[in-house]
Amino acid sequence: QCDSASGEPYRTNVDGKRNLLEVCRRLDVRAFHYVSTAYVGCRVDPAAGRVNEVVVPDIASGGNDYEKSKIEAEQLIARCPYIGDKTIHRPSIIVGDSQSSFTSTYHGFYAPLQIGYQLAKHNGFSAEAGQWFRHQLGLQPEDSKNIVPVDWVAEAIVRTMNMNSSSCAPATSVRPRILHWTNPHPVPCELLQESITTAIEHSSSDKQSAQAAQTRDNPSDEIPLSGDFREQMRVYESYFRSDPAFDDCQSRVLVPDLPCPVVDRAMLLRLAKFAIEQNFGWPKPLPKALPHQSLVATLRHFPLSSGPCERQLVLRLLGPGAPETLAYGRHNQSWCLVPAAANSLPISASGTLTAPLSLLADCLSGKTNLPLAIEQGYCIMEGLPSHECLALAEHWVHSLHTSLC
Template identity: 30%
Template sequence: MYTLLTGATGLVGRYLVRDLLLNGHELAVVVRPSRKQSPRDRMEEILQHWERELGRALPRPVVLSGDIAEPGFGLSPEETEWVADNCSSIIHSAAILEFYGKDRAGEPWRTNLNGTQNMINLCRESGIKDIHYVSTAYVAGLQTEPVMESSLSAGQLFRNDYEESKFCAETLVQQIDFADHVTVYRPAVISGDSRTGYTNTYHGLYLYLRLMSVMIPPVPADENGYRHTPIRLRMTGDERRNIIPVEWVSAVMCRLFETPEARGLTFHIAPDKPISSREMIEYCGEYFKSTGVEFHGHGELPPLANRAENEDQWMFERMVMENAETYAPYEQTDNTFDMTNTKKFSGDIPCPEIDKTVIFRYIEYGNEDRWGKRKPDVERVKNWTEDALQNHVNTDASNGRRQMVGLDVYGPGGCQVTLELSPSGLHSVHRGLPDQDLPVLRVSNADLESAIRNQENAATVRQAWEGADSELAASLTTMLLSALELQTIAVRS
């Protein structure tokens, strides 16, 4: 059975896609079309990124076109029926990181709260009873005492609408009464990959790093190569920052998702050793070879005595104020999170520290990526395997016995489908692999295309069948290739 995943194009979501596919899970994803790309194209771009990094082809999830903010996720009747028939669990990772909204009809309430209610309704109507919800550690709001995993409502105040919308959404999730298990994941502040620097979003920490990459390099260096960039900050330097790298978040979540004993619990996902604001500033100062930061403690900064004599400082402070004001409520406070449950089931997966090397890596990746403006490297798929198969369906009556099989074509343009074959051709194509015990062909699109072009190359396909002896594998391969021999599948331009 399939796991339905929302938020697959987000930072955490795309890591969950990678890790769950690598671990052999069957995935279906709900993806919105963008202004320039279809849902299938958006997922293909993400999967090709992972394939380049991993050096191997990956299976393709079933892609459903929808919007979690719409009732029923905006799925078509056919897709809704498919979810009910094929999905036994859900990971609801979709959310929007928007701190303030005009009213509850807009964001972040529309996605974070209404989207969660839509998820609950869809699960109830589809019979999905294994529910995994990605919340945030900051449903805790403003609390001075350690926040327990078992606690949700403590009369807390919230820094912004984002925190409150996620709190209200988790409240809905915790009240679900039809599921066998409701598991909640509460990550802290998620940053990019600590090993590669990769990110697809430039919020939070990256906003500050980008500001420094813009502000500091134009300043002339002194005779020692250092740039003096005077700026006063409303901090002491000792403030904790609960920042965690995305690859660790995904690794922990996958472990918990795959552990039956972890079902039904709530998990804080936070660092063992939070970074301090002073460490972050010092690492950045070392990278950019800059000096001049002063920690002035909490409270308003006094006006500069003479702006004309401190024009650079006035400009730096204004830029920080204008660009980072959204995060001002986090400058002075961060919570301490209990991680008893998380340590019990995934304590052997250490959280990488956000140290100097990682900060340097984040800055370098941001510069290489032009802070999100670099054009993605993706090979356009000209023909999709599933489309090609649909074009070869023969609805005529068959003289021979029909055989249902699964086809898992991985790599660009691939798909997961169930086929109905006979000696006279291909009779039906259905999304998703079969749940029952049927033969399944797992093959790369390159090997399948090679065999279609020249059946002398069919040995690779014959050997790739699961659940079929050599005689049946040979027969199924002949039927499949005969049905497709005139078609080139997944040709890339």
């Protein structure tokens, strides 16, 4: 569902793609890979019973705003005239790693699992509750879902990207190459339901379930959150329709030795167990402290420039914790911070140092020095002649070191 406040998912999937294509135009990028979803074509021709590897002509074919935004993004890419080699990757429902079960996102398969798990924590999960839960999912036993492990999808896409374009099906400026990364053996919904409910049952405390059952007068009391469940599941309704067959002729030709792993009961239970043990990624881990923040604070708190400067050093630091681009002016052997609005020195009087923040820290601690870092290619000097620029930067580093001591 579209978020009117943030404009998502259209802001990312459509506006973001439009901006990215413009960057490609400016940089003369000739090859472009885009990850979409196999579900963009599910409503195009249900009578055909198969989703083909072609661009969907009608945005309204999408089952929800996410799918519609992906269709619009695909159309933008297909119409892009200045990129000749365009590939659109369409995976089906992605779950965690087929071996480790690791995942960092919990959508699709994980949505009913998470909601059911929360219900079980608060209300127990008896046989009657499990039966009610399966009914709320709205899946028919004869239906099936197309589920693929993330490691297989990633390997397939990376292999395709590393191939010479001549070995792939042809793509042109008006016709992108479309590849379905889907499972030739969809998971029966009966198995999906059984795996989800089994995982919830196993995760629930037997003692808690017994106590919860004893305190209820009738089975209907076990499911007071049915309205909440339906409300939370509404956004996923389109995911839980029965999947059509997906044409994967082009993708199979490219990686014939990379079959999709079989998604069976054992794998589904492992995936569910991992998600429950990780509490579905909540709470989010606290961000690690950014490195060298005392150094960054010092860089930002040089005295401000109060007059014209003889020379200027523009500092572009890179990496975690790096500050915005800063400019320093030298006057009478002293250095000051030049506000962006006051930056009026000609380029001929300015030097630019581009380097990782960690490298600057190493220079200050004596682990390395600027001449060696430049020789090894770890930093770049621009603007003034190289010897003048290096002398300017070394003088500034010495001044910074003095202020820190």
